[in-house]
Amino acid sequence: MAQLAINGGAATKTKPFPEWPMYDAREREALLGVLDSRVWWRTPGTRTLQFERDFAAYHQAKHGIAVTNGTHALEVALLALGIGPGDEVIVPDYTFVATASSVLMTGAIPVLVDVRADNYCIDCDLVEAAISPRTKAILPVHMGGHAADLDRLTEITSRHGLTLIEDCAHAHGSQWRGRPVGTFGRAGTFSFQQSKLMTAGEGGMIITNDDEAERLLRSVHDCGRLPGKWFYSHFIYGSNYRLSEWQGAVLGVQLTRLDEQTRRRHENGRLLDRLLGEIPGITPQLFDTRMTRNGHYAYIFHVDKAAFGGISTEKFIAAMNAEGIPNQAAYPPVHDLDVFTSGAFRSRLCPGTDGHPSWQGEFPVTARAAWETYWVPQYALLGDEQDMHEIAAAVRKIQANAVEMR
Numbered sequence: 341m342a343q344l345a346i347n348g349g350a351a352t353k354t355k356p357f358p359e360w361p362m363y364d365a366r367e368r369e370a371l372l373g374v375l376d377s378r379v380w381w382r383t384p385g386t387r388t389l390q391f392e393r394d395f396a397a398y399h400q401a402k403h404g405i406a407v408t409n410g411t412h413a414l415e416v417a418l419l420a421l422g423i424g425p426g427d428e429v430i431v432p433d434y435t436f437v438a439t440a441s442s443v444l445m446t447g448a449i450p451v452l453v454d455v456r457a458d459n460y461c462i463d464c465d466l467v468e469a470a471i472s473p474r475t476k477a478i479l480p481v482h483m484g485g486h487a488a489d490l491d492r493l494t495e496i497t498s499r500h501g502l503t504l505i506e507d508c509a510h511a512h513g514s515q516w517r518g519r520p521v522g523t524f525g526r527a528g529t530f531s532f533q534q535s536k537l538m539t540a541g542e543g544g545m546i547i548t549n550d551d552e553a554e555r556l557l558r559s560v561h562d563c564g565r566l567p568g569k570w571f572y573s574h575f576i577y578g579s580n581y582r583l584s585e586w587q588g589a590v591l592g593v594q595l596t597r598l599d600e601q602t603r604r605r606h607e608n609g610r611l612l613d614r615l616l617g618e619i620p621g622i623t624p625q626l627f628d629t630r631m632t633r634n635g636h637y638a639y640i641f642h643v644d645k646a647a648f649g650g651i652s653t654e655k656f657i658a659a660m661n662a663e664g665i666p667n668q669a670a671y672p673p674v675h676d677l678d679v680f681t682s683g684a685f686r687s688r689l690c691p692g693t694d695g696h697p698s699w700q701g702e703f704p705v706t707a708r709a710a711w712e713t714y715w716v717p718q719y720a721l722l723g724d725e726q727d728m729h730e731i732a733a734a735v736r737k738i739q740a741n742a743v744e745m746r
């Protein structure tokens with residue numbers, strides 16, 4: 341008789357994981373408050389403004405600029421910090437497309453480097469090797485909530501006079517040596533898309549401690565306006581990236597849960613490190629002890645198929661889903677995306693610019709991360725200890741019955 345749920349056996353998970361997004365009467369009240377106020381947009385509004393202040397303060401930043409989404413947060417940050425045609429920005433090959441496409445959008449070139457084999461964050465030795473006279477910025481991603489090596493990145497950027505921008509789309513509330521991520525460089529960007537650690541469906545944020553950067557970020561996000569100047573004066577090139585009051589109101593409430601939720605995701609992550617770390621063939625993303633808190637957009641682990649009867653990652657994922665454990669797909673390598681391989685990228689670049697040699701590079705660790713890891717989404721980490729034991733039980737069950745899947 342079949343044991344695995346994918347073959348008709350009973351699923352490991354009986355109690356459901358928490359539902360995402362989470363909300364209660366406070367979000368409802370906040371939304372109705374916006375409705376009744378008849379102020380639905382950012383410009384004269386108060387809710388998005390308040391949320392910017394609260395989110396920045398939570399991350400120990402002086403300023404927060406709310407924007408339409410996390411992709412726009414990256415674009416606004418790059419534009420405001422002077423990145424443009426002819427410049428190079430170093431990004432990891434292993435990330436969501438936005439990290440690289442936002443660079444292209446400014447007319448600059450994303451230079452791709454591989455990630456570390458232990459934690460899937462950008463490899464700082466490769467970053468140093470990729471620096472050229474055209475390099476302007478380094479744009480690391482805190483993968484799954486785990487910070488890239490911020491000690492080295494701050495040292496490298498200051499030694500070479502480069503701009504550090506942190507893509508914190510996975511890392512709301514993550515801390516490196518006791519300090520929240522997002523202000524180790526000149527700007528940090530966040531996303532509030534539905535799957536992220538707090539959400540209004542869509543939304544984004546840029547935080548900074550730099551007053552001049554704040555002035556430029558705010559101007560770029562609001563059609564090139566400057567505070568205190570006539571509404572129809574536009575000083576620099578910008579666009580409309582403003583977040584609505586609806587989203588600001590919801591996010592203000594979501595933020596009040598972030599601290600407790602981060603604590604829980606972090607603790608459940610460390611429990612999974614223990615439970616999954618004991619299973620032959622499973623290698624959890626390495627937790628660097630300089631991370632005082634991991635916001636954990638996802639719990640990532642590598643699956644050695646030799647220890648699972650040779651089944652493919654695809655089959656492992658399907659089997660986990662059938663057991664009742666949700667999966668969040670890992671990213672394919674950036675350099676493999678059609679926009680880079682087909683020549684479609686050219687529409688954003690100056691004539692005569694033809695990509696970058698790094699796009700033809702080898703990215704062995706990214707390939708391994710992209711095609712051989714399993715991602716447990718953040719909301720599952722909001723479950724209790726029993727839920728974590730059931731995740732491990734599902735993995736053990738697949739291992740013990742892998743022969744059924746051949």
Ligand SMILES: *Cc1c(COP(=O)(O)O)cnc(C)c1O
Pocket residue numbers: 409410411412435436438439481507509510530531532533542543544
């Ligand atoms: C989600 C995400 C973004 C983009 O955020 P959106 O709000 O979806 O535009 C950027 N970078 C990374 C690493 C992401 O995961």
